Amino acid sequence: MDSKKFQKNIKTAIDLRFEHYLLQEGITDFEYEPFSTLGKELKIPDYLVVHGKSALVEIKEIETIPLDHVKGAGTMDAMGVADIMRKKIKKAKKQLKPHKEKADYTIILLGKNKGFALSMRDLEWAMYGDPVIRLQINKKNGAPRGKPYFDYKAKGAMRKNDPVTKERYFPASYISAVGIIKETKGYEYYLSRLYEKYMSPYNRNAPPEKEVKRAFKEFEEIQKKHKHTIPNKYQRDRKKLIFRLELIANVLSDSPLPKSFFAGKYDSYKIHKIVTI
Numbered sequence: 495m496d497s498k499k500f501q502k503n504i505k506t507a508i509d510l511r512f513e514h515y516l517l518q519e520g521i522t523d524f525e526y527e528p529f530s531t532l533g534k535e536l537k538i539p540d541y542l543v544v545h546g547k548s549a550l551v552e553i554k555e556i557e558t559i560p561l562d563h564v565k566g567a568g569t570m571d572a573m574g575v576a577d578i579m580r581k582k583i584k585k586a587k588k589q590l591k592p593h594k595e596k597a598d599y600t601i602i603l604l605g606k607n608k609g610f611a612l613s614m615r616d617l618e619w620a621m622y623g624d625p626v627i628r629l630q631i632n633k634k635n636g637a638p639r640g641k642p643y644f645d646y647k648a649k650g651a652m653r654k655n656d657p658v659t660k661e662r663y664f665p666a667s668y669i670s671a672v673g674i675i676k677e678t679k680g681y682e683y684y685l686s687r688l689y690e691k692y693m694s695p696y697n698r699n700a701p702p703e704k705e706v707k708r709a710f711k712e713f714e715e716i717q718k719k720h721k722h723t724i725p726n727k728y729q730r731d732r733k734k735l736i737f738r739l740e741l742i743a744n745v746l747s748d749s750p751l752p753k754s755f756f757a758g759k760y761d762s763y764k765i766h767k768i769v770t771i
Contacts, residue, residue: 503527508555508605509540512675515737519758521545529593537589539600545755547598552589553675554582554604562609575612579604579620583651587666599670599751603739612674614740614764621672621742622766623650652746664746671751673741680728680736683760685717688724692716736760 505513505526516524521543528542528550541551560574586602594600606612619625623646648655648662651672656663693713721729728734738760743750745766753763 506553506555507607508553508603508675511605511677511737512541512551512553512603514677514735515675515739515758516543518737519756529596537592539590539593542597547755549599549601549670549751549755550590550593550597551601551603552586554586554602556582556604556606556612557608559606559610559612573619573624575616576619576624579612579617580651583620583672587651587669591668594668599749599755600668601670601741601751602672603675604673605675611676614674614742614762617672617674617740617742618766619646619650621650621652621744623647623653652744666744667746667748669744670747670749671741671743673739675737675739677735677737679732680734681724681732683736684724684728688716688720689713692720738762742766 509526513524513526516522523544525542527538527540529538539550539552541553543549543551556578559578582604583602590600590602604612604617626645626647627642628645629642652666652669653662653664655661693709693716738758739756740762741751741756741764743752743763743765750765753765756763
């Protein structure tokens with residue numbers, strides 16, 4: 495038997511980012527490519543993580559998005575990034591599906607190493623469908639009846655319309671959550687929190703140059719006054735990184751990921767109350 499057939503793949507920058515995240519959160523019970531001995535003919539997930547319960551995690555790197563290449567003024571397709579994410583999620587599902595019974599949860603994480611960051615808004619569209627505004631029309635006179643409301647077309651990675659019956663179904667009910675793994679400099683992270691908490695709204699009646707000048711001065715004062723709230727380790731080393739997850743639990747899953755599984759200090763967690771029909 496050729497031993498090279500079962501060699502593990504080289505870890506990507508996003509794989510390593512995830513491992514740094516686990517260690518940051520004190521999670522040491524994890525294994526890279528846990529089923530690699532099964533051979534490459536069977537798709538395998540990237541990680542098995544045990545944290546009270548167990549989770550299989552497949553990580554996909556997105557190398558570039560349209561926004562990275564924009565120069566000057568221009569227009570962009572709102573679904574451009576979501577479509578890229580949807581394709582990555584589709585590939586990840588195939589690697590998790592054969593092993594879905596081997597852990598309590600299955601998770602897909604997307605990451606990007608350079609350029610503009612990935613957003614939760616685009617991830618929601620990738621999971622549940624293209625965004626639309628729906629308006630009910632009175633059939634008799636064509637007038638609107640009721641207020642318009644925001645919705646998703648049933649064409650996302652987590653739900654689709656049957657091509658024959660047109661009924662909605664859930665093609666990935668075994669996926670517990672989808673998320674984004676991010677890294678940021680700790681010092682800048684805490685500065686942004688200070689900005690959100692203490693910065694007053696701009697004086698929109700002031701000339702732009704005065705408005706910007708005043709804003710910079712105000713933020714300098716906020717930094718001086720509240721600098722002590724930034725942990726010393728990030729003040730000593732302003733390049734020291736923080737790793738975090740932005741997770742969306744799959745409400746259509748047979749086992750949605752609970753908030754308690756990954757509960758890092760810097761993480762965010764969202765579960766929808768929609769797309770249940």
